[in-house]
Amino acid sequence: MRYVILLTTACLIAATAWAAAPLRPYSGCGVLLAQNAPGPEASPLPFYAEPGLERLAELDLGALPRLSGDREHPVLAVYATKGSWLKLAWDDAGRAGWVEGARAWEYRSWDDYLVGRQVKVLPGLKKNLYALKGAPREASADAGSVSRDQRVRVVQVAEDWVRLERPAGWLRWRDADGRLTVSP
Structure with a gap:
């Protein structure tokens, strides 16, 4: 019985420590400097499994996990690009999808950005x-x-x-x- 209590306590301590450690984001290929400008960029963004195919989610720009900046001017990690399409994470769990680039946005490679x-x-x-x-x-x-x-x-x-x-x-x-x- 004593071992069960010790094992349970150890698991709870380990789970608390693991949950408290923030997960560092993946760098991807560059960053998106996004502006929450009036117009289509301000409305919920549709995320796709592939550029223009199979809509996965619709989320506000300010709700996306950001590397820096604020809700109005976020700096987001871009995992990949295909033409004007950008692959972005939509949550802290790393789920990602493709969004179409907007005119008020600027994509920069890490080399250029840093x-x-x-x-x-x-x-x-x-x-x-x-x-x-x-x-x-x-x-x-x-x-x-x-x-x-x-x-x-x-x-x-x-x-x-x-x-x-x-x-x-x-x-x-x-x-x-x-x-x-x-x-x-």
Whole structure:
């Protein structure tokens, strides 16, 4: 009986800790800078299984999970593009669908978006993701580290790495699974 109580308690503690840990979003291929302008962009967005085929959901732009910005000017992760169509997540569980790009929106690749921007290093990462490197590769020599929640300016992007202005060095901006390590 004692083991059952201990096991139940351990499961409850583990479930609480697991539920409390925020899931970092996938980076995808770029970001959508959306404007909640009057007109078709302000009405619920239809999400499709494939561009223009099989409607899955209709959601307001402000209700979508965003990387930064507010309800009126969200910055959203774009998972893929096909012509003027963008694949976006519609909930924090990662369910995604295709929406047609709108005129008031701007899609930017991560390379274009990150350069010159100040980003914040996310808390709760593995220790190796705070390490600065001398070159954009894991095997490179350490060149220092950044602290969680530290704001840093991006000077250059090379695949999954960004070169920082201060402190100087290369930092992974997304991990090997494609999840963000920085917040734009």
